[in-house]
Amino acid sequence: MDVVLLTSHHTLTGQGESPGAIMQALGPGAIQELVYGIPKGSLVVPRYRAIPFGDLLEREIVANGSVLINSYHQHRNLADSSAWIHLLGELTTPAYSIQDVPQLPEGAWFVKGETNSLKNRWRDACYSPTTKDLGAVINSFQNDTFLGNQRVVIKPFIHFRQLKRGSGERIFSLSGQPIWNERRVFILDGQVLSEGFYWTTFEGEASAYSMEKLNPDEFIKTLTGAIARVRHLARFMVIDLAELPGGEWRVIELNDGSMSGLSGNNPVTLWTNFLKVANGQVPNYPTQP
Numbered sequence: 053m054d055v056v057l058l059t060s061h062h063t064l065t066g067q068g069e070s071p072g073a074i075m076q077a078l079g080p081g082a083i084q085e086l087v088y089g090i091p092k093g094s095l096v097v098p099r100y101r102a103i104p105f106g107d108l109l110e111r112e113i114v115a116n117g118s119v120l121i122n123s124y125h126q127h128r129n130l131a132d133s134s135a136w137i138h139l140l141g142e143l144t145t146p147a148y149s150i151q152d153v154p155q156l157p158e159g160a161w162f163v164k165g166e167t168n169s170l171k172n173r174w175r176d177a178c179y180s181p182t183t184k185d186l187g188a189v190i191n192s193f194q195n196d197t198f199l200g201n202q203r204v205v206i207k208p209f210i211h212f213r214q215l216k217r218g219s220g221e222r223i224f225s226l227s228g229q230p231i232w233n234e235r236r237v238f239i240l241d242g243q244v245l246s247e248g249f250y251w252t253t254f255e256g257e258a259s260a261y262s263m264e265k266l267n268p269d270e271f272i273k274t275l276t277g278a279i280a281r282v283r284h285l286a287r288f289m290v291i292d293l294a295e296l297p298g299g300e301w302r303v304i305e306l307n308d309g310s311m312s313g314l315s316g317n318n319p320v321t322l323w324t325n326f327l328k329v330a331n332g333q334v335p336n337y338p339t340q341p
């Protein structure tokens with residue numbers, strides 16, 4: 053089956069993704085800008101192109117004789133964290149709703165919407181240092197023009213393993229967010245296609261040691277456990293994971309692979325393995341994830 057990315061060169065390069073790498077992996081016709089340019093019978097990946105009209109896009113693709121890699125229903129399964137948090141259980145951080153706030157114990161909290169956070173507004177709309185501050189942080193989140201309508205999710209703030217400079221100094225983003233050792237894994241039909249370091253913008257500053265997996269077996273254990281529990285939700289997904297100071301890993305979030313940026317994933321590895329798995333073959337994994 054031919055795999056076609058519904059996207060544009062402009063969108064791809066704007067997202068830091070190289071059209072050349074995709075065409076090298078999938079073939080010269082792999083990028084189509086318009087639905088009616090897609091050959092019938094294709095498997096379509098709407099690369100950064102399904103929001104906000106994913107349901108209409110699905111109808112149009114099907115009417116044109118092709119199929120989306122994730123149905124709109126599968127896309128929603130990944131986008132709404134309430135569809136998967138309970139499946140992951142201890143492999144991820146618990147989540148509470150606004151109704152739970154009066155019962156929450158004292159502590160620090162991480163506030164986000166059902167799909168996205170306002171991590172770039174870390175101090176006023178994402179991080180709550182104490183339970184008393186939660187009301188103000190939730191209020192700031194809800195006043196956001198773009199994300200404010202998303203259902204609010206409140207998670208205990210976890211001190212994952214923070215990236216450090218060679219000097220030992222811990223790394224924070226400009227907005228004050230601590231930058232953890234995190235990785236992004238692309239998965240199709242429950243098989244790992246590629247994985248890479250998540251915070252590529254901090255790669256130059258961080259010491260190599262702080263970006264390593266302290267215990268690679270722990271990473272594999274959490275990753276394989278998570279895949280087994282959520283693979284039925286959709287065909288193409290990313291799983292982001294962060295490392296705890298002791299070397300265990302926890303899932304940060306799931307997302308639709310179609311609209312997830314590469315982070316440190318190699319695009320040729322990703323799309324070559326995508327084609328293999330889509331055609332029922334075993335992916336080439338150059339090294340263990």
Ligand SMILES: Nc1ncnc2c1ncn2[C@@H]1O[C@H](COP(=O)(O)OP(=O)(O)O)[C@@H](O)[C@H]1O
Pocket residue numbers: 145162164167168169170171207208209210211212231232234292304305
């Ligand atoms: N419970 C948590 N405690 C501490 N940091 C967190 C927590 N959840 C997420 N983070 C950090 O915040 C970032 C953004 O959170 P995430 O849930 O991935 O939202 P977004 O959808 O905006 O990417 C993560 O990449 C991670 O670094």
Ligand SMILES: [Mg+2]
Pocket residue numbers: 292304305
């Ligand atoms: Mg995220």
